[in-house]
Amino acid sequence: MLPRQKIAMLIIxxxxxxxxxxLVRRRKLREEYSWLWLLTSISLFILVLKYNWxxxxxxxxxxxxxxxxxxxxxxxxxxxxxxxxxxxxxxLTDQVKNLVQENALLREKIDQTNNSxxxxxx
Amino acid sequence: xxxxxxxxxxxxxxxxxxQDKITEVIAEIKSVDTTIDIVVIDDGSTDRTACNAKLxxxxxxxxxxxxxxxxxxxxxxxxxxxxxxxxxxxxxxxxQHDPAYIPELLELIISExxxxxxxxxxxxxxxxxxxxxxxxxxxxxxxxGIKMFAFIATALIGLRxxxxxxxxxxxxxxxxxxxxxxxxxYDFPDADVIVLAHRAGFKIKELPMVMYERDEGVSMHSGLxxxxxxxxxxxxxxxxxxxxxxxxLY
Numbered sequence: 001m002l003p004r005q006k007i008a009m010l011i012i013x014x015x016x017x018x019x020x021x022x023l024v025r026r027r028k029l030r031e032e033y034s035w036l037w038l039l040t041s042i043s044l045f046i047l048v049l050k051y052n053w054x055x056x057x058x059x060x061x062x063x064x065x066x067x068x069x070x071x072x073x074x075x076x077x078x079x080x081x082x083x084x085x086x087x088x089x090x091x092l093t094d095q096v097k098n099l100v101q102e103n104a105l106l107r108e109k110i111d112q113t114n115n116s117x118x119x120x121x122x
Numbered sequence: 123x124x125x126x127x128x129x130x131x132x133x134x135x136x137x138x139x140x141q142d143k144i145t146e147v148i149a150e151i152k153s154v155d156t157t158i159d160i161v162v163i164d165d166g167s168t169d170r171t172a173c174n175a176k177l178x179x180x181x182x183x184x185x186x187x188x189x190x191x192x193x194x195x196x197x198x199x200x201x202x203x204x205x206x207x208x209x210x211x212x213x214x215x216x217x218q219h220d221p222a223y224i225p226e227l228l229e230l231i232i233s234e235x236x237x238x239x240x241x242x243x244x245x246x247x248x249x250x251x252x253x254x255x256x257x258x259x260x261x262x263x264x265x266x267g268i269k270m271f272a273f274i275a276t277a278l279i280g281l282r283x284x285x286x287x288x289x290x291x292x293x294x295x296x297x298x299x300x301x302x303x304x305x306x307x308y309d310f311p312d313a314d315v316i317v318l319a320h321r322a323g324f325k326i327k328e329l330p331m332v333m334y335e336r337d338e339g340v341s342m343h344s345g346l347x348x349x350x351x352x353x354x355x356x357x358x359x360x361x362x363x364x365x366x367x368x369x370x371l372y
Contacts, residue, residue, distance in 0.1 A: 094304060096189075097189060097196075097308065098304075100185050100186055100187065100193070100197075101185075101196065101200055103186060104163070104183040104184055104186075104197050105183060105200060105201055105204065108182065108184075111182075112181075118173075118176075119170075119172075119173035119176050120173075
């Protein structure tokens with residue numbers, strides 16, 4: 001890897017790392033979703049510094065070029081991220097369902113208390 | 123003579139945009155059983171369904187948005203449990219289910235000790251006249267689907283189930299409580315609910331009845347949904363089997 005490529009990659013990694021931390025600081029991103037991004041930026045940072053490790057990984061997975069290994073890594077990262085989102089969405093769906101049900105039950109109680117239908121015959 | 127204990131009964135109708143049918147269905151239920159309370163769960167309708175139901179004398183639980191049939195059902199279960207009902211019968215608000223069967227369905231629970239009573243289209247052939255309904259006639263694919271899940275449910279629970287997709291059901295209070303929990307599969311609840319209830323030790327019985335086809339409106343099994351339904355049902359049944367046996371808390 002050329003020194004210029006190395007520096008560019010390191011800057012990108014540091015940028016992602018700081019950007020994610022800043023999102024957490026500004027409460028735009030919750031801690032529970034930040035770990036995967038931080039872990040990825042740190043992993044990339046290490047692989048750029050320890051290029052031999054990337055070559056070793058490339059050899060281990062049977063890839064020809066280190067870039068292929070990086071692409072596979074990126075794909076795995078995106079897949080894990082998607083699964084994490086799906087898990088979270090499933091939880092949110094349950095929570096929304098319970099809230100809508102609770103809201104419906106409470107609204108009915110209020111209607112009964114007020115003794116009004118709020119409807120006129122058409 | 124000691125006064126016979128009278129169970130608190132509730133009929134729940136999950137509906138979505140059924141303003142034309144709902145009044146008639148509520149009136150029919152009232153004519154069949156004057157002691158039963160009726161709750162309509164309006165799943166985010168954009169028409170006068172909720173108002174018509176209220177004016178017809180039912181209580182209405184309104185979802186702020188369209189959450190789906192299973193969620194609407196569970197809202198009804200939660201209402202029933204919170205308000206101390208002993209028996210619950212669920213039927214569709216679009217007129218597919220004839221309220222005349224309510225007493226027989228509840229009788230399976232009261233006298234025959236079932237926890238769950240299911241209305242079955244395939245146990246008996248009868249054809250009563252009805253002014254606005256046609257007798258239930260499903261497509262061959264749908265019938266095949268129903269038969270397949272009936273076979274699976276029967277094989278898994280060791281009890282003959284002929285119509286696992288029937289939404290015309292009745293439960294006792296223990297089962298009502300069981301289904302208020304997050305274990306209820308609210309995404310197209312069908313055969314998986316039966317397998318789940320059986321695994322939890324509830325007694326299930328079927329009652330032969332005639333059901334009718336919708337003559338208007340959109341079925342919840344339209345478009346590509348049947349494909350997803352089959353996938354979901356297989357996965358859900360499989361998961362129900364591999365998970366730890368659920369324990370009724372009530």
